[in-house]
Amino acid sequence: xxxxxxxxxLLSVFKxxxxxxxxxxxxxxxxxLFWYVQYSRQRLQLLLRHISRESIKGFTADLNKGExxxxxxxxFAQEEDSAMYYCALKETSGSRLTFGEGTQLTVNP
Amino acid sequence: xxxxxxxxxxxxxxxxxEARLRCSPMKGHSHVYWYRQLPEEGLKFMxxxxxxxxxxxxxxxxxxxxxxxxxxxxxxxxxxxxxxxDSAAYFCASSPGLAAYEQYFGPGTRLTVT
Numbered sequence: 001x002x003x004x005x006x007x008x009x010l011l012s013v014f015k016x017x018x019x020x021x022x023x024x025x026x027x028x029x030x031x032x033l034f035w036y037v038q039y040s041r042q043r044l045q046l047l048l049r050h051i052s053r054e055s056i057k058g059f060t061a062d063l064n065k066g067e068x069x070x071x072x073x074x075x076f077a078q079e080e081d082s083a084m085y086y087c088a089l090k091e092t093s094g095s096r097l098t099f100g101e102g103t104q105l106t107v108n109p
Numbered sequence: 110x111x112x113x114x115x116x117x118x119x120x121x122x123x124x125x126x127e128a129r130l131r132c133s134p135m136k137g138h139s140h141v142y143w144y145r146q147l148p149e150e151g152l153k154f155m156x157x158x159x160x161x162x163x164x165x166x167x168x169x170x171x172x173x174x175x176x177x178x179x180x181x182x183x184x185x186x187x188x189x190x191x192x193x194x195d196s197a198a199y200f201c202a203s204s205p206g207l208a209a210y211e212q213y214f215g216p217g218t219r220l221t222v223t
Binding site for chain 2: 004006032034036043044045046049051086090094095096097098099100101102
């Protein structure tokens with residue numbers, strides 16, 4: 001069965017520092033990977049997907065099939081990046097999402 | 110577009126009562142997903158519905174839980190004879206179709222069973 005692991009429940013960095021949120025997955029097929037974000041008092045929303053290979057709000061994520069990882073990175077964190085981040089996997093043939101447990105990112109001034 | 114709507118936002122039930130959670134998808138969306146988030150855990154898939162059809166219910170507990178998405182009106186997640194372990198946040202998401210990659214989430218319903 002597919003599984004998504006986010007090893008860090010909490011991550012704290014200072015403004016301007018690089019940040020990396022880790023995500024590892026297990027899935028026998030070719031998955032589609034996503035990062036969702038939930039800012040304080042807001043609903044969960046899509047941040048980026050691996051297929052688009054774009055940078056959103058300065059964040060990028062590269063799918064590494066050899067390491068089965070999809071880490072989220074930003075070179076210079078901002079205070080407004082403080083939020084809960086979820087890595088999610090969608091199976092090739094289905095629609096449902098399998099989520100990791102989430103990482104609470106805090107960017108300190 | 111008001112986005113995905115869920116009500117109630119908070120629901121308190123005593124053990125043994127029934128809980129009904131409603132989800133109105135975004136305008137134009139015909140696919141609805143329900144997820145449950147237990148304390149300190151990530152979201153777990155429960156069920157995927159299209160209008161009048163259950164497509165995938167592999168994440169639904171075998172007993173007491175049911176879901177529907179009628180031709181008219183919101184999708185309903187129904188929990189009969191609630192127990193303390195049902196206390197969780199229940200999220201609904203919608204998408205316009207099977208090929209759509211993005212799911213749009215509602216604000217969630219927080220169920221507390223006393």
